[in-house]
Amino acid sequence: ALASARSDALIWARDPEQARAINQQHLNPRYLPGIDLPPALRATSDFDAALAHVLDGPDPADRLIVLGVPMAGLADVCRRIAQALPALGPDAAPVHLLWTCKGISPDTHEWPHQIVAQALPDRPWLRTGVLSGPSFAREVAQGLPVALTVAGRDPDTTRAAQAAFHGTRARIYGTRDVMGVEVGGALKNVMAIACGISDGLRLGTNARAALITRGLAEIQRLGVALGGQADTFIGLAGLGDLVLTATGELSRNRQVGVAIGQGRTLEDILAGGMTAEGVRCARAAQALGRRHGLDLPITDAVCGVLFDGVAPTQAVAALLARDPRDE
Ligand SMILES: NC(=O)C1=CN([C@@H]2O[C@H](COP(=O)(O)OP(=O)(O)OC[C@H]3O[C@@H](n4cnc5c(N)ncnc54)[C@H](O)[C@@H]3O)[C@@H](O)[C@H]2O)C=CC1
Numbered sequence: 251a252l253a254s255a256r257s258d259a260l261i262w263a264r265d266p267e268q269a270r271a272i273n274q275q276h277l278n279p280r281y282l283p284g285i286d287l288p289p290a291l292r293a294t295s296d297f298d299a300a301l302a303h304v305l306d307g308p309d310p311a312d313r314l315i316v317l318g319v320p321m322a323g324l325a326d327v328c329r330r331i332a333q334a335l336p337a338l339g340p341d342a343a344p345v346h347l348l349w350t351c352k353g354i355s356p357d358t359h360e361w362p363h364q365i366v367a368q369a370l371p372d373r374p375w376l377r378t379g380v381l382s383g384p385s386f387a388r389e390v391a392q393g394l395p396v397a398l399t400v401a402g403r404d405p406d407t408t409r410a411a412q413a414a415f416h417g418t419r420a421r422i423y424g425t426r427d428v429m430g431v432e433v434g435g436a437l438k439n440v441m442a443i444a445c446g447i448s449d450g451l452r453l454g455t456n457a458r459a460a461l462i463t464r465g466l467a468e469i470q471r472l473g474v475a476l477g478g479q480a481d482t483f484i485g486l487a488g489l490g491d492l493v494l495t496a497t498g499e500l501s502r503n504r505q506v507g508v509a510i511g512q513g514r515t516l517e518d519i520l521a522g523g524m525t526a527e528g529v530r531c532a533r534a535a536q537a538l539g540r541r542h543g544l545d546l547p548i549t550d551a552v553c554g555v556l557f558d559g560v561a562p563t564q565a566v567a568a569l570l571a572r573d574p575r576d577e
């Protein structure tokens with residue numbers, strides 16, 4: 251998206267072969283087969299060179315890094331940044347660092363902003379935020395319109411992200427609710443697995459609408475308990491991404507659910523190395539819910555099916571048999 255409007259967008263790819271394909275053929279055959287990338291987009295597999303590109307740009311007000319790695323790689327990439335970034339003085343122009351990760355650390359139950367803060371402490375010039383919302387990568391790469399949310403505690407960071415993407419086909423809304431945006435992004439993946447299971451079982455569109463709506467209530471319950479703002483969950487990073495992922499055929503989390511509903515095993519589905527963040531974060535969401543004394547019945551049902559050998563039909567029956575309650 252950035253490279254569609256400006257000539258200085260640079261991708262760091264750890265695989266030199268991917269960087270070469272992007273530079274020479276304007277293609278990313280592994281992740282975006284069949285899509286022509288903007289010729290202005292350049293790539294490097296040299297991490298230090300990528301950071302130098304950010305720091306040495308002509309406009310110090312325009313230093314932006316977007317980390318597009320899965321949760322499993324976030325701490326590692328932040329540590330590499332910590333090692334490679336020079337120590338800038340307190341008066342240095344800010345470097346804005348955004349991440350796109352949607353999830354919770356399965357071991358420590360940390361959120362992305364906590365992982366970033368731990369890996370990159372004591373750098374007042376480093377301003378951070380999360381870029382989230384309904385955005386299948388393939389459609390963005392095709393140049394189709396997309397609206398996203400950027401959340402950062404410092405308004406300069408949201409403004410920097412909005413300015414950087416302005417003039418592209420991506421429209422960016424700002425908020426300061428980092429926790430709410432991260433909870434929305436992580437939990438919608440769990441709900442997309444639930445909707446996929448329901449659709450794989452051919453339970454119909456009424457059931458899917460029920461799961462989306464009650465799933466949103468569950469996401470909001472956890473998010474507010476953790477300090478998020480209630481209205482964030484009816485915005486792009488909540489309802490918007492939930493609807494996209496729970497219904498869109500491009501969603502990998504939804505695809506995992508559909509395959510499970512059709513009788514395949516989780517091990518078999520994930521054997522190709524597909525990133526489906528909802529699988530890795532469902533247990534952590536369940537644990538956080540329990541810690542806060544919250545009822546998260548759909549998350550519990552997804553965990554039961556994924557990890558505890560509960561048959562999908564049995565999980566559906568258990569959800570329907572819960573005591574009646576007010577909406
Ligand atoms: N793919 C999509 O449509 C969207 C993905 N996201 C989120 O963004 C994050 C990244 O997603 P994807 O790009 O789909 O993931 P992906 O699995 O396709 O990986 C993206 C890139 O990260 C690299 N990578 C993986 N682990 C790494 C590590 N330890 N160090 C360095 N590079 C590493 C991969 O080689 C790949 O180039 C996820 O948390 C996902 O939920 C958010 C919005 C849309």
Ligand SMILES: O=C(CO)COP(=O)(O)O
Nearest residue numbers: 383384385386501502503
């Ligand atoms: O987060 C996404 C869209 O906003 C991508 O969803 P999946 O990870 O399920 O493919």
